[in-house]
Amino acid sequence: MANPWRGEVTLVIDGEPRVLRLTLGALAELEVGLGEASLVDLVARFESAACSSRDVMALVVAGLRGGGWQGTARDLLAAEIEGGPLGAAKVAAELLARAFTPVGEA
Template sequence: MENPWSGVVQIEIDGVKRPMSLTLGALAELEVDLGEDTLVALVERFESGGFSSSDVLGLIVAGLRGGGWEVERADLLAAEVSGGPMGAAKVAARLLARAFLLPEERRA
């Protein structure tokens, strides 16, 4: 279940809704995966529009792991994400934004 107050975002993969959350561990894995040295650089990469579909996939994998599903990139290569590539990018952007909002700034 999606919960904007805790930063949880839901994604539908192959017809199954799964929670995503960017825990500190998930963010650390994402930094390594995307080759960024800092959280600021990671966020700026997405804010600037300088991200690739591989970056979106990495963000989704990190979020799914943070949400409790031990998934690998390879598990998602042939998966169907609700909304297609654009849907995946929108959910990934919402996930990243919620991870860095203060509780009082979070809205549904």
């Protein structure tokens, strides 16, 4: 079960609940993977209307890896994600928001 005080979010993949969390390492991996120079640029990318499905997938993968998952984006290509693309996008948005919410405000 996800702990919002730690910035965690749950996403059900292939019927199994998974905890996602954006650790500093996961954020660094996300920056590199998306070619962003800073956290500010990364957040701005997701706040813009130009956010792509690739961006959502990268954020979900980073969150899963921050939650301890050892897979890759390739492992999710055929996975059944609860709520489909919209469900994944909602979880990605919540994950990013929780990563930057001060403790006590989750």
